[in-house]
Amino acid sequence: xxxxxxxxxxxxxxxxxxxxxxxxxxxxxxxxxxxxxxxxxxxxxxxxxxxxxxxxxxxxxxxxxxxxxxxxxxxxxxxxxxxxxxxxxxxxxxxxxxxxxxxxxxxxxxxxxxxxxxxxxxx
Amino acid sequence: xxxxxxxxxxxxxxxxxxxxxxxxxxxxxxxxxxxxxxxxxxxxxxxxxxxxxxxxxxxxxxxxxxxxxxxxxxxxxxxxxxxxxxxxxxxxxxxxxxxxxxxxxxxx
Numbered sequence: 206x207x208x209x210x211x212x213x214x215x216x217x218x219x220x221x222x223x224x225x226x227x228x229x230x231x232x233x234x235x236x237x238x239x240x241x242x243x244x245x246x247x248x249x250x251x252x253x254x255x256x257x258x259x260x261x262x263x264x265x266x267x268x269x270x271x272x273x274x275x276x277x278x279x280x281x282x283x284x285x286x287x288x289x290x291x292x293x294x295x296x297x298x299x300x301x302x303x304x305x306x307x308x309x310x311x312x313x314x315x316x317x318x319x320x321x322x323x324x325x326x327x328x
Numbered sequence: 329x330x331x332x333x334x335x336x337x338x339x340x341x342x343x344x345x346x347x348x349x350x351x352x353x354x355x356x357x358x359x360x361x362x363x364x365x366x367x368x369x370x371x372x373x374x375x376x377x378x379x380x381x382x383x384x385x386x387x388x389x390x391x392x393x394x395x396x397x398x399x400x401x402x403x404x405x406x407x408x409x410x411x412x413x414x415x416x417x418x419x420x421x422x423x424x425x426x427x428x429x430x431x432x433x434x435x436x
Binding site for chain 1 (some may be wrong): 375428
């Protein structure tokens with residue numbers, strides 16, 4: 206059974222870079238959409254983007270080029286970096302595994318989630 | 329981006345009752361791209377339904393999904409105590425992927 210465990214700094218200062226790691230236990234990287242989603246009381250659940258190993262990344266345009274996702278298959282980990290953070294980036298961040306069928310991502314869903322990481326942006 | 333509007337915001341029901349949750353999209357979507365999640369306080373969302381009507385592994389058959397076009401529904405046929413939670417719909421028929429704001433099902 207696949208599990209995701211995530212970690213990272215819980216406090217960031219404004220203008221700094223937020224970094225989170227998500228480890229994948231018990232499964233392969235291939236064929237999935239490794240994603241980051243954040244949740245705030247104000248905006249709810251917000252998809253930040255995804256990385257499909259060997260294919261590439263897709264990001265939410267709302268993050269305006271501040272986000273980078275990467276993967277290290279030798280460690281079974283994937284990563285989130287968010288630059289130039291502000292208080293508006295304070296959120297619970299989740300990593301998740303996206304699964305779909307075919308080129309047109311039919312039946313896309315997040316079937317495995319990390320436990321969530323609260324990141325507070327404050328000076 | 330596709331906006332998903334969930335209604336009602338809060339549903340107050342008793343155990344054993346039927347819950348009907350609505351998710352309306354700002355544009356027509358193929359039902360293949362609709363999923364539903366349950367979230368309890370302090371926990372990550374849990375996948376319930378994908379492809380609008382397919383139950384995820386291990387999800388009880390009291391949960392069902394339906395709909396097409398721009399309107400989708402999650403139905404809980406008989407509420408169990410553990411079903412009181414917040415429910416979200418999600419779409420990936422158009423990028424960026426988006427979620428609804430949720431419907432809270434609370435004990436009446």
